[in-house]
Amino acid sequence: MTILLVEDHEVVREGLRRLLEEEEGFQLIGEAANGRAAVKLAGKLRPRVVVMDLAMPLLNGLEATRQILKIAPETKVIILSAYDDAAYIDAVEAAGAAGYLVKQRAFKILANAIRAIMSGVTFFCPHTTKEKRGAAVREAAPLLTSRETEVLQLIAEGHMNKEIASELGISIKTVEKHRQALMNKLDIHESAGLTRYAINTGIIESSVRLNIV
DSSP: OEEEEEOSOHHHHHHHHHHHHHSTTOEEEEEESSHHHHHHHHHHHOOSEEEEESSOSSSOHHHHHHHHHHHOTTOEEEEEESOOOHHHHHHHHHHTOSEEEEHHHHHHHHHHHHHHHHTTOOEEOTTOOOOOSOOHHHHHTTTSOHHHHHHHHHHHTTOOHHHHHHHHTOOHHHHHHHHHHHHHHHTOOSHHHHHHHHHHTTSSOTTSOOOOO
8 A cells, every 4th residue: 555645844754654664554655745745746656545734835735635636536635634623624525635634643543544545435533523613714715726725825935926936837927917816816915914814724824934024
C-alpha cells in the first residue's frame, strides 16, 4: 500500500514516518512539506493514499486534495487537523477526502484509518463532533475558484505579486486580475482584510507568520 506523507512540521512528519514504516504492508514512497509539492508528487508517484495536514504553506490541504483527486482520482486522501469542528469536517468531505483525523488521535488510529479507506469506506475520527460550531469554511468553498483560493492563500501569507506569479507560473498581470476578482467577490479592498478572511475561513491558520501590508 503506497503512501505519500504531507506535513510541514518536521518533527510531526518524522513521527508519522516512523509509524507508517513500522506497519506491515505500508510503503512510504514520498514526503512533502507543502501542498503544492504534494500535488506534484501525487501526480508523479500516484500513491494509493495521501496522508496530509490541513494547514500548510503555499497550498492548504483542502485545495491540495481537490487538485490531487483531479489528476489522480484513484488516490485516497486522509486529512490531519488540529480542529475538531464540524465546519472543517464538512469542508474536507466536500473536497473529496476519504478521512479526517484530529492530530491528537492520529498516531493511535492512523493505520486503522488507512486500512479502512482502502477497504472502500470513509473514516472520520470518532472524536470529531458533528455539532455546528461555525460554518465559515463550508460557506467559503463554492465562492472562489481554485486559482483564486491559491492566490488568496499566498496573499495572506505575505507574498508580493511578483512572488505569487513566480510560484504559480503566471504573469504578474494575471495575479493582479485575480487579486481584483477576490476583492470584488468578497467586497474586501485591502490585503489585511483578505488575510483576515483567509484566517476566518480556514484557508490559513492564525498561527501562520503573516506579513500584512
